[in-house]
Amino acid sequence: MSERMSEQPYINTMDVYPLEAAEQNKLYKFYDSLREGRLTTTKCTSCGHIPWPPRTLCPNCTSDEFEWIDLPRKARIYSCTVQTAGVPPVFEIPLYMAMVEFDNGLRMLTRLVETTEDDLEIGREVELAVLEVPGPMSRVVHAFKPVRGN
Amino acid sequence: MSERMSEQPYINTMDVYPLEAAEQNKLYKFYDSLREGRLTTTKCTSCGHIPWPPRTLCPNCTSDEFEWIDLPRKARIYSCTVQTAGVPPVFEIPLYMAMVEFDNGLRMLTRLVETTEDDLEIGREVELAVLEVPGPMSRVVHAFKPVRGN
Amino acid sequence: MEIRRVAVVAGGASKFGARQATYRDLISEAGKACYDSAPGLSPNDIEGFLLSTVMPERFVFQTHVAPLAAETLGVTPSKLVARVELLCASGSSAIRLAYGFIASGLADVIMVAGAEKMYTPNPAETVHHTLAAGDREWDAIHGLTAPPSFAMVAQRHMKEYGTTKEQLALVSVKNRRNGARNPIAQFRKPITVEEVYASKLVAKPLNLFDCCPITDGAAVIVLAAEHRVKDFTNEPIWIWGTGQAGGGNNAANVPGWAEWPRLRVAAKNAYQMAGVAPEDIDVAEVHDCFTISEIIEYEELGFCAKGEGGKFIEEGRSDYGGQVVVNPGGGLISRGHPFGATGIAQAIEMKQQLHGHAGDRQVPNAEIALTHNLSGFATEHTIMIYGREPK
Amino acid sequence: MEIRRVAVVAGGASKFGARQATYRDLISEAGKACYDSAPGLSPNDIEGFLLSTVMPERFVFQTHVAPLAAETLGVTPSKLVARVELLCASGSSAIRLAYGFIASGLADVIMVAGAEKMYTPNPAETVHHTLAAGDREWDAIHGLTAPPSFAMVAQRHMKEYGTTKEQLALVSVKNRRNGARNPIAQFRKPITVEEVYASKLVAKPLNLFDCCPITDGAAVIVLAAEHRVKDFTNEPIWIWGTGQAGGGNNAANVPGWAEWPRLRVAAKNAYQMAGVAPEDIDVAEVHDCFTISEIIEYEELGFCAKGEGGKFIEEGRSDYGGQVVVNPGGGLISRGHPFGATGIAQAIEMKQQLHGHAGDRQVPNAEIALTHNLSGFATEHTIMIYGREPK
Numbered sequence A, B: 001m002s003e004r005m006s007e008q009p010y011i012n013t014m015d016v017y018p019l020e021a022a023e024q025n026k027l028y029k030f031y032d033s034l035r036e037g038r039l040t041t042t043k044c045t046s047c048g049h050i051p052w053p054p055r056t057l058c059p060n061c062t063s064d065e066f067e068w069i070d071l072p073r074k075a076r077i078y079s080c081t082v083q084t085a086g087v088p089p090v091f092e093i094p095l096y097m098a099m100v101e102f103d104n105g106l107r108m109l110t111r112l113v114e115t116t117e118d119d120l121e122i123g124r125e126v127e128l129a130v131l132e133v134p135g136p137m138s139r140v141v142h143a144f145k146p147v148r149g150n
Numbered sequence C, D: 001m002e003i004r005r006v007a008v009v010a011g012g013a014s015k016f017g018a019r020q021a022t023y024r025d026l027i028s029e030a031g032k033a034c035y036d037s038a039p040g041l042s043p044n045d046i047e048g049f050l051l052s053t054v055m056p057e058r059f060v061f062q063t064h065v066a067p068l069a070a071e072t073l074g075v076t077p078s079k080l081v082a083r084v085e086l087l088c089a090s091g092s093s094a095i096r097l098a099y100g101f102i103a104s105g106l107a108d109v110i111m112v113a114g115a116e117k118m119y120t121p122n123p124a125e126t127v128h129h130t131l132a133a134g135d136r137e138w139d140a141i142h143g144l145t146a147p148p149s150f151a152m153v154a155q156r157h158m159k160e161y162g163t164t165k166e167q168l169a170l171v172s173v174k175n176r177r178n179g180a181r182n183p184i185a186q187f188r189k190p191i192t193v194e195e196v197y198a199s200k201l202v203a204k205p206l207n208l209f210d211c212c213p214i215t216d217g218a219a220v221i222v223l224a225a226e227h228r229v230k231d232f233t234n235e236p237i238w239i240w241g242t243g244q245a246g247g248g249n250n251a252a253n254v255p256g257w258a259e260w261p262r263l264r265v266a267a268k269n270a271y272q273m274a275g276v277a278p279e280d281i282d283v284a285e286v287h288d289c290f291t292i293s294e295i296i297e298y299e300e301l302g303f304c305a306k307g308e309g310g311k312f313i314e315e316g317r318s319d320y321g322g323q324v325v326v327n328p329g330g331g332l333i334s335r336g337h338p339f340g341a342t343g344i345a346q347a348i349e350m351k352q353q354l355h356g357h358a359g360d361r362q363v364p365n366a367e368i369a370l371t372h373n374l375s376g377f378a379t380e381h382t383i384m385i386y387g388r389e390p391k
């Protein structure tokens, strides 16, 4: 008997991050844009609906044609918390999370980075940050960080 | 971001073998007996029903009281095959498997070891073999091997 | 159209907790308790079988679990066999589907089992699995599991309605006190508000004792069409009404934070079908996955006005002697929360309460009962209303 | 008792195969095809939603999949939301539960979606996951997955009835020929008996081309109560009958090897409910996970006498111009087998066949259709019978 599985360097079953490449994901352009520092979503070319997360089927008019649009780089905290116990093993404590809201009313769940508990305030302005996903594939994940006075 | 999970020496999610110890399994005595070279199952002390696999609830009379009994060490092949492609990664090709039948009519699926294709014959006599499960825990798994003329 | 009347005719659960038992051991234990609850019932009576369970694929590397569980319980289905999943509300969802199947006339007697084995050798691995519950590609990538989700809900409710940390804690104190009287409960020791505050901070404002635990457990009930009920029991509980409404899975699209509008829809449909109003409910098991949840549920179920959930617990109106006894069995916080088993355990508690078998946690003269089971980011809500008498 | 009449009013599937798409992408694609199939249908019409899927928890690290899929398809359920699993027969099981829920009067319009994303970056990991399908603790520990299971079934059938390897191969040749005409099929190239023999030996006596492939795919249908049918389509297919019977999960307790007695039970119940006999079936989609399966299904469905399944294919009686056209859509062998989607795809094929929209794979004048979906070690069997006209 062998135990090859446990020697695998990468175990998809244990991987919380999605596969981001074109050969795995119809929304691969989201990740390509993010790698360039742009946060994007899809816009239905038929009815103009702008969803989050991006979609390949419009929930409003059932069209499957869409274009990519940029979202604002800044948003405000709608609700937030910091988790200090029981976080999943690929994350570290303290783990800051927020629901943020853009000017256009769209909301998005996000991690908060480069932050402290003092920043955890409903209404606080935050801006896009892009993180690298560790591991064998080149992947990125979006996050937000508090806007600091310049 | 850390990736502690992939550094885990043991990943339960990927482990096909059950947890065999008393603190994990009410049927732990099956594994204790197997470690001593005995293949056992439960017998309902209320109605006498003998199931395979062993059970903590009698499907016949819904009693939950049982005793352990030994099964015969020998059985005959009821059906069999050898898998030569597409076996799961913790197993190796050729992978011999059989449904074996005991004198008392009870049947059991099993791996066949110490065998060749020549032994794959309906009616062939086989006998118990006990294998160690590789990995951090001390575990055993039953199998059968062809009875060889002495 | 006239709908066939259906009742719960048997029910039993395993002990809930960190169990020295396999998934199948738990199912066996609950099955035993269910068969013992209705001496006329044998495995051969069961025509259909539904199993409610969430993640055996990850927790115990097993799928096709409905046939496995049926086999474990001695059942050979001749009319229905399937597994039902709706995360934490899988149990109530399975009950509703079994109800519909019997009500339609397609079967007369269906067993509904619920089970989850959540403890694994490495606790971190169990927590890791719960990342699969949210929208994995867009929410779980940020580390979102249940505690921070409901912490953010609590933040909004506290801001909008002035709900206090003490009011949250009082929910836990009540449910731990109730659970102390429930033999199957995971936690059987009452606690104080101070002990809630002193427990580890998990996700602000929720401390450990504001959260339900990780639990192993199973529960099994049997539903039967009216003409079969007497074959099994003199103490059935009857399904008077049910409602279910969903709102999606992605956190960004949650319809409401301090408000839970989809719960309002599910409740309205269930009350209407049952022909009762919130004030008619004598006893309820609601989904207190976190203390904040029970407070919002008081409001959205119509037990009190919107925003007054905190006051409702503070004034003892959800306790014995109050308006409606909520979570007499200890709720998820004290009984524990083996995902797939919870909705089934709620039904069993209601059966015991409506027939005076709840021991020293008995609610006097309970005749009409409600269960509420939620899932996801409080987006999906599933309600059952049971009566001691047929309606 | 009178049961409400229910019809399939819309249906569409994604392309099946090794797809450059996520789980959610597949669901979107199938949803699009479903909406397009009934121009009067909008997401707002859908009251209930069931998702049929087996192992997203392992394949894509996602549970609570029904709300996620509903959200993806623009559906906000107000009456029902849940996920249904019965391994390879999840799709038909979900259709039956939706049928019961509508027939009972609890809802009028339910969408039933099925999906599976099975390709992972490491093919060995996908195969490893399939160990979870059998009884993990007692069967999978020996390495048992589907191919050796059905190889052992084939060994018994060959021994008891003289079924030949050529007869097995002919099933694959027929289904590949049919699938070549199905735009969604994974394999669209006809093959010969010699090519079956020349394909890799997987588990004696089964070669690679005796086996269905690993597949990504999704399929979506909508069921409606009679009084709503005309709102959506002039081309419904009506549920005339259904049956399901199970026999457990452990290989040792399989009730029959060369015989499948639980299929007989399910078939008898379905025929009886529909008021038809095997010879009335014009077209069927049956569960050809392996070539041997289809041969045994001819027998147990009553298309031919027991033991004569091999002769049935040899004589062309399951082909165009024969007694009953079996697997005109290519079956699992050619269309592919994304676990949760298969039962739904079978229904869609039947809808196309009964209304003359099956293109160059059209079965002439088909009026009565049957689908058979199995799961496990051929232990659980699920059957639907559809008619072009209401019954």
Ligand SMILES: [Zn+2]
Pocket: A044, A045, A046, A047, A048, A049, A058, A059, A060, A061, A062, A063
């Ligand atoms: Zn649109």
Ligand SMILES: [Zn+2]
Pocket: B044, B045, B046, B047, B048, B049, B058, B059, B060, B061, B062, B063
């Ligand atoms: Zn017994």
